[in-house]
Amino acid sequence: MAVASPVLTPAGLEPAFDLSAYYPALIYIGVIVGLAMAMLAATHVGYFLPFLKPQRPTKVKQMPYESGMDPIGSARMQFDIKFYLIAILFLVFDVELLFLYPWAVIAYAPGGDPHWKNIFGTIVFIEILVFLATLAIAYLYAWRKGVFQWR
Amino acid sequence: MNPLLDGTRIEALTGVFKLVVPEIALVGVACVLFVLGLFTSSRFLHTSLAVLGLAGAFAVALVAQPWETTLYDGLKANTEAYYPILPSAAATLIRYLTLAAGLVLMLLSTKEATREIAADYLACLLIAVAGTSLVARANDLVTLYLALEMISVPTYVLLYLPHRGKPGQEAAVKYFVLSILSSAVTLFGFSYLFGLTGSTNLSAINAVLTAANKEAISPLAVLAMVLVVAGLGFRITAVPFHYYAPDVYQGGPTAVVAQLSVLPKVAGFLALARLLGIVSGPLNDLPFPTSTQVPLLLWVLAAATMTLGNVMALMQDNLKRILAYSGVAHAGYMLLGLVTASAYATPTEGLLPRYVSGFDGLIFYLVGYALMTLGTFAILAYLNSADQPTESVDDLAGLHQTNPFAAAMLFVALLSLIGIPLTAGFTGKLFLFLGLYDSPTVTGMGNAYKTLTVIAAINAAIGAVYYLRLLGVIYLRSPLRPAVRHRGKGPMLAAVLCTVGTLVVGIYPSIVWDLVKKATPATAHSPALVAK
Numbered sequence: 141m142a143v144a145s146p147v148l149t150p151a152g153l154e155p156a157f158d159l160s161a162y163y164p165a166l167i168y169i170g171v172i173v174g175l176a177m178a179m180l181a182a183t184h185v186g187y188f189l190p191f192l193k194p195q196r197p198t199k200v201k202q203m204p205y206e207s208g209m210d211p212i213g214s215a216r217m218q219f220d221i222k223f224y225l226i227a228i229l230f231l232v233f234d235v236e237l238l239f240l241y242p243w244a245v246i247a248y249a250p251g252g253d254p255h256w257k258n259i260f261g262t263i264v265f266i267e268i269l270v271f272l273a274t275l276a277i278a279y280l281y282a283w284r285k286g287v288f289q290w291r
Numbered sequence: 292m293n294p295l296l297d298g299t300r301i302e303a304l305t306g307v308f309k310l311v312v313p314e315i316a317l318v319g320v321a322c323v324l325f326v327l328g329l330f331t332s333s334r335f336l337h338t339s340l341a342v343l344g345l346a347g348a349f350a351v352a353l354v355a356q357p358w359e360t361t362l363y364d365g366l367k368a369n370t371e372a373y374y375p376i377l378p379s380a381a382a383t384l385i386r387y388l389t390l391a392a393g394l395v396l397m398l399l400s401t402k403e404a405t406r407e408i409a410a411d412y413l414a415c416l417l418i419a420v421a422g423t424s425l426v427a428r429a430n431d432l433v434t435l436y437l438a439l440e441m442i443s444v445p446t447y448v449l450l451y452l453p454h455r456g457k458p459g460q461e462a463a464v465k466y467f468v469l470s471i472l473s474s475a476v477t478l479f480g481f482s483y484l485f486g487l488t489g490s491t492n493l494s495a496i497n498a499v500l501t502a503a504n505k506e507a508i509s510p511l512a513v514l515a516m517v518l519v520v521a522g523l524g525f526r527i528t529a530v531p532f533h534y535y536a537p538d539v540y541q542g543g544p545t546a547v548v549a550q551l552s553v554l555p556k557v558a559g560f561l562a563l564a565r566l567l568g569i570v571s572g573p574l575n576d577l578p579f580p581t582s583t584q585v586p587l588l589l590w591v592l593a594a595a596t597m598t599l600g601n602v603m604a605l606m607q608d609n610l611k612r613i614l615a616y617s618g619v620a621h622a623g624y625m626l627l628g629l630v631t632a633s634a635y636a637t638p639t640e641g642l643l644p645r646y647v648s649g650f651d652g653l654i655f656y657l658v659g660y661a662l663m664t665l666g667t668f669a670i671l672a673y674l675n676s677a678d679q680p681t682e683s684v685d686d687l688a689g690l691h692q693t694n695p696f697a698a699a700m701l702f703v704a705l706l707s708l709i710g711i712p713l714t715a716g717f718t719g720k721l722f723l724f725l726g727l728y729d730s731p732t733v734t735g736m737g738n739a740y741k742t743l744t745v746i747a748a749i750n751a752a753i754g755a756v757y758y759l760r761l762l763g764v765i766y767l768r769s770p771l772r773p774a775v776r777h778r779g780k781g782p783m784l785a786a787v788l789c790t791v792g793t794l795v796v797g798i799y800p801s802i803v804w805d806l807v808k809k810a811t812p813a814t815a816h817s818p819a820l821v822a823k
Contacts (some may be wrong), residue, residue, distance in 0.1 A: 253295055255296060256295055259295065259301055259305065274322070277322050280329070281325055281329065284330075285329070
């Protein structure tokens with residue numbers, strides 16, 4: 141393979157790439173496949189074991205999704221354009237939170253390198269303010285364009 | 292040693308914003324424009340603010356240039372890897388060129404960006420210009436991806452802003468979906484690069500892969516290269532990835548299509564050159580196997596791109612479709628620059644000093660291509676009006692009688708696209724073909740480079756057919772429609788600027804060539820390549 145030695149990056153010394161370090165992903169795949177196989181096996185074996193799978197079908201129970209919409213019919217349904225606007229707005233604030241939580245937890249957490257806070261503390265704080273200002277502009281834009289009026 | 296005690300490294304990370312002040316200024320002005328557009332629809336105010344933004348960025352770039360040059364020249368191969376943004380000489384040149392292109396595009400759009408959408412339109416344009424400039428100086432996979440998206444995302448908005456019915460919507464949706472697909476492929480390639488090297492810094496990636504490449508060919512590195520070329524091939528409209536271009540060009544607003552034909556292509560080629568390790572660093576050592584793999588891939592891509600582009604353009608009747616395929620063909624010519632650069636990278640004995648190293652020819656051609664393509668689109672935008680749309684070839688019939696001045700400028704632009712001497716298109720092709728023809732034949736590629744030069748020359752002849760057909764329609768046929776007074780000072784001014792530029796670069800190529808040569812030293816941070 142291309143690299144077998146650690147690499148010096150701006151963030152410090154990166155350890156060499158080692159596939160065996162990714163073993164949790166393999167366990168995860170095993171659990172997923174095992175769960176799916178077990179479910180399939182349980183439903184099919186269940187026909188012969190009435191105590192495991194009693195047969196009392198009703199009309200609602202036999203639908204593909206018991207508590208969802210019936211997915212049979214034309215796939216070309218029309219959604220109201222309002223929902224797209226809501227989705228985009230949701231994205232604006234969702235991304236904000238998604239970014240702010242990890243930042244708030246990690247940035248000035250105790251136990252960090254004291255040099256880091258001296259050098260980057262102010263810059264990182266200003267950066268997050270710029271990020272919030274950008275979002276505020278997006279909010280202002282959406283507001284003035286009348287996105288919040290439910291028509 | 293704690294990296295936080297290393298002064299050079301800290302300086303590289305904290306001082307990074309100083310290297311992109313013009314780009315930050317452009318995006319800031321764009322934000323102000325977005326907000327301002329909500330409260331006032333004074334077009335004069337919006338336009339002057341946007342022009343001020345561009346001028347300000349230009350002024351700041353001029354002021355920052357000496358400092359940036361000193362910084363870049365002081366860097367060594369290992370300290371380069373600290374910088375997420377690298378003010379290389381090529382990046383500085385591209386910044387000025389992009390700002391100039393931004394001004395031309397702004398002039399071009401004055402007709403289509405009506406009062407209601409002017410603020411949003413100009414803001415999106417400024418962000419795309421900033422993105423293109425940022426691509427040239429990105430030295431980190433994350434920065435590079437961000438810069439590429441800074442061009443794509445405003446383009447989605449721009450394609451949809453001037454409402455133009457079904458074709459416009461189709462163009463916008465098609466570009467949106469396919470652009471996202473190409474970004475995904477690019478990111479997939481990036482993930483391999485990161486996985487192989489453990490770093491997102493392009494200088495570090497290049498250094499590590501180059502060292503590894505000397506020992507053995509890594510299949511994963513080749514895979515990463517193929518994915519990156521495929522993803523960026525969409526932006527430069529290389530052939531298997533070009534299929535969106537004709538539809539999007541046909542449906543999109545002319546000014547936006549003009550932008551689409553220049554900014555993403557400049558960005559795509561620069562990103563490709565940077566990822567292939569051609570922009571900086573020793574040119575005789577590339578991070579990917581160069582005896583056959585890289586040149587062969589680019590060889591096939593270039594040959595297919597120019598041939599298909601030219602042949603398909605022969606069959607079109609819609610002006611913008613012709614220009615779309617013409618853009619595909621010119622992307623094929625520009626790929627020759629990358630082929631040349633990777634060909635010279637092959638470590639061989641007895642390389643002679645060369646005049647064209649490939650990347651310089653590519654940048655020079657990009658300048659010429661931008662001038663002539665923007666000139667053509669500017670004329671089309673100028674002629675196009677609601678009651679007399681200029682869409683098909685027949686709409687140009689007898690233009691020399693109804694509007695001789697516009698016809699003359701189209702004449703110059705088309706001659707340049709053909710590659711007739713005394714135009715920018717000729718000098719650009721000359722440098723590219725010359726560099727390719729001189730490529731070493733001692734490598735595994737053998738005489739393939741000479742064959743490709745011949746293919747390119749044949750293609751230039753095929754290309755002449757459809758450009759000459761347009762000229763025939765303009766000059767030899769009689770008008771089909773009554774002459775009208777065309778309006779649009781902006782597109783006219785843009786066309787004049789581009790025509791003058793095409794002629795100046797064609798007659799005195801040394802003005803631009805010297806700048807390009809200075810910006811692309813054959814070897815940066817390494818002893819001279821040339822042996823014997």
